[in-house]
Amino acid sequence: MAYLTFHSAGESHGCGCFAFVQGFPFGVPVGTAAIDRELARRQQGYGRGGRMKIETDKAEFLSGVRKGRTMGSPVVIAVRNKDSRLESAPELDCPRPGHADLAGHLKYDAPVRDILERASARETAARVACGALCRLLLKHFGIDVRSHVMAIGPVEVPGDFCPAFEDMVKADESQVRCLHKPSQKLMCEAIDQANAAGDTLGGVFEVVAQGVPIGLGDHTQWDRRLDGRIAQALMSIPAIKGVEVGPGFANARLRGSAVHDPITYAPVHAPTATGGFSRPSNHAGGLEGGITNGQPVVVRAxxxxxxxxxxxLPSVNLHTGAPMAASVERSDCCAVPAAAVVAENFLVFMLAQALCEKFSGDSLQEKLLNYQVYREQISRVRRARPTEKAE
Ligand SMILES: Cc1cc2nc3c(=O)[nH]c(=O)nc-3n(C[C@H](O)[C@H](O)[C@H](O)COP(=O)(O)O)c2cc1C
Known part of the structure; x- marks a missing residue:
């Protein structure tokens, strides 16, 4: 049973996007400025189309917040659309390959417009709003999440390029959110070339969460494993087609001795989130057996x-079946930098959900107390346990 849930509503050209967040604890200081900051980050990036020039996303709390803090009741956040023309938006006769247009049209027996309005990545504004809210919770537990772009089209950062977490804040200074300076210009050029040809590009990004305590997620059931839950969350972002935990695909080509992270221990004199256990490497991406292991959680998509x-591309007219070029809607050429921001915020939500499961309590204060007790438990100085005899 997940205590913290997120759902969204809204159409691309409807009145707005709406985030419904249920199970968010009482007493978390919140404000729209922090959410607006994340929404603005989602709108950036080299290669974005005309829509992002029209919208200036702003969050509005419709429920769940009073006097600048959460009430424990469901939080609803609205992000209004400026480009709101759902009733007058033109119908599409020729479904676009790579979109939900054809499958959705046939499945629902509905106009393509009714499908694309909801399938649109405009929905990710609601995910970012939810993630930004959850970020305000996670900061009380010392957890921070950042991201950076590793590849756009054929341009990749070098394989051994491994930026420090502290440096990842600088990703926002780059139009492609890439931290490897020589690659930035090449990525922009690749986007320009694709754009000039009427074509598009994808890419790869990494999201890293720092300060995650040992013990989020669970090994006892397939749907409690946090690695699987995070993979589903990231894969559900439009256009994400691959997810790996740590360098998952590269690990598959190595021997176990080169992959698994040795365990070290040094007694701690004050409670910590990792109880004195550490790893000199993090090839596991911070997850073992579906449980966080105290190392940074690292995921790539x-x-x-x-x-x-x-x-x-070639398509067909849905009324006549005649071959025709696919319909064209206003569009981005490349949205990898924005997708990284979406993934970053959605990982924040997934970690907040796992954290709320682990540290129960209706209020922030109660959760912090439970967290403190847990830190004490895992930080107790190790000694041999007395053998207990069964009665
Ligand atoms: C931030 C972001 C922006 C996107 N912008 C566009 C866009 O402008 N045009 C487009 O065709 N697809 C865009 N997409 C991807 C489509 O929404 C997605 O490919 C499509 O809905 C089909 O879903 P699927 O690729 O997951 O199968 C974007 C995705 C993200 C994450």
Missing amino acids: AMKPISTLMTP
């Missing part, structure tokens, strides 16, 4: 090239 091509 692959985004396919944007589906809408300005030089459209």
Whole structure:
């Protein structure tokens, strides 16, 4: 049973996107400025299309917040659309390859417009709003999440490029959110070339969570494993087609001795989130057996090239079956930097959900107390346990 849940509502050209967050604890100081900051980050990036020039996303609390702190009741956040023309938006006769257009049209027996309005990545504004809210909770537990872009189209950062967590804040200074300076220019050039050809690009990004305590997620049931839950969350972001925990695919080509992270221990004199246990490496990406192991949680995701091509691919007219070029909607050429921000905020939500399960309590204060007790428990100085005899 997940205590903290998120759902969204809204259409791309409806009145807005709405985040419904249930199970968020009482007493967390919140404000729209912190959410607006994350929404603005989602709107950035080299290669974005016209929509992002129209929208200036701003959050509005519709419920669950009073006097600048959460009430323990469901939090609803609205992000209004400026480009709101759902009733007058044109119908699409030729489904676009790579979109939900054809499958959704046939499955629902509905106009393509009714499908694409909800399938649109505009929905990710609601995910970011939810993640930004959860970030305000996680900071009380010392958890921070950052991201950076590793590849756009054919341009990749070198394999041994491994930025420090502290440096990842600088990703926002780059239009492609890449920390490897020589690659930044090449990525922009690759986007320009694809754009000029009416084509699009995808890429790869990494999201890292620091300060995550040992023990979030659970090994006892398949749907409690946090690695699987995070993979589903990231894979559900539009256009994400691959997820790995740590360097998962590279690990598969190595021997176990080169992959698994040795365990070290040094007694601690004050409670900590890792109880004195440490690892000199983090090839596991911070997750073993579906449980966080106290190392940073590291996940990477692959985004396919944007589906809408300005030089459209062959499709068919849905009324006549005649071959025709796919319909063209206003579109990004590359949205990898924005997708990294979406993933970052959605990982924040997944960690907040796991944290709320582990440290129960209706209020922030109660959760912090439970967290403190847990830190004391895992930080007790190790000694041999007396053998207990069964009665
Ligand atoms: C931040 C972000 C922005 C996106 N912008 C566009 C876009 O402008 N045009 C487009 O065709 N697809 C865009 N996409 C991807 C599509 O929404 C997605 O490919 C499509 O809905 C089909 O879903 P699927 O790729 O997950 O199968 C974007 C995705 C993200 C995460």
